[in-house]
Amino acid sequence: MFWNQFSSEKLEELEGIILSTLRTPYTTFHVPVELKSGSEEIWTISLNSESKKTPLVLIHGFAAGIGFWCRNLDELSKDRPVYAIDLLGPWLIQRGRSDIAAKFEDIIEDNSVFPNYVYHCNAQNPTGERAAYSMIWGYGWSKNPMLLRIDKLKKDIPLSLIFGSNTWMDISIGEKIKDLRPDCSVDIKIIDDTGHHLYSEKPDVFNDIVVTACHLHDKTSDVNENEIGENYS
Known part of the structure; x- marks a missing residue:
């Protein structure tokens, strides 16, 4: 057709x-x-x-x-x-x-x-x-490319990178980003037996990783807000 x-x-x-x-x-x-x-x-x-x-x-x-x-x-x-x-x-x-x-x-x-x-x-x-x-x-x-400027990102911003083990993408990029941000939070997750569309191949695993990353951001935001409040109290 x-x-x-x-x-x-x-x-x-x-x-x-x-x-x-x-x-x-x-x-x-x-x-x-x-x-x-x-x-x-x-x-x-x-x-x-x-x-x-x-x-x-x-x-x-x-x-x-x-x-x-x-x-x-x-x-x-x-x-x-x-x-x-x-x-x-x-x-x-x-x-x-x-x-x-x-x-x-x-x-x-x-x-x-x-x-x-x-x-x-x-x-x-x-x-x-x-x-x-x-x-x-x-x-x-x-x-x-973000890789050329990822080191300019604020250090207090945590990064979570998710790859499928069988993806066509270069997953070594994750370790390169980690090396460029030595004093920062860079979490690399590789989901086994998935390709590029890992969000649909293993949605439960993908969802759990994303939710965990969001909770990490929430905690970081709460800490920053508390610090701002203490500085102005």
Whole structure:
């Protein structure tokens, strides 16, 4: 089958099927942004937005959408606000999508939902993807790699890096970051028997690591706030 036409109605329908697996109430909305190319809108989902804790923002990878977080949103939003945004654009379309459906087949019975969802996410006019495009050149090459400036990050900001043991990415980057931040908190987690999409392959493990990292941030923030209060008391 060859698709050649984007349908916003079809994308909304497919996304609705995927998000219907969530147990937590959620809200979807557009956020207006100003880019050099003009005004755009970023499609966003929010959960537990009433919480006063530091929000968690999820940004998906190439050729995906907010629906890809369906295994993670419930757990991650239990005690804090969670937002996920769409980075869209036709240039992100990937030919090989057969393995995507398999990662969600236990919660989405219809194996055509995710491949179709991926297509309609990427067949529309670009929105947030324009911002991503301005930061990279070619395929996956950073215009201004964070590794070259990670040592400039404030020392009291803890970092948690999560890799799949079978990912195509260079997981040695984690140790390089640790070496560049010798007096800082850098936690490296490698999830066994997972590839690049570890959030869907072993969601329970992934969710636990992210929740633990968020709690570490909460403790750090509480300490900093107490220190500020003591200085001004």
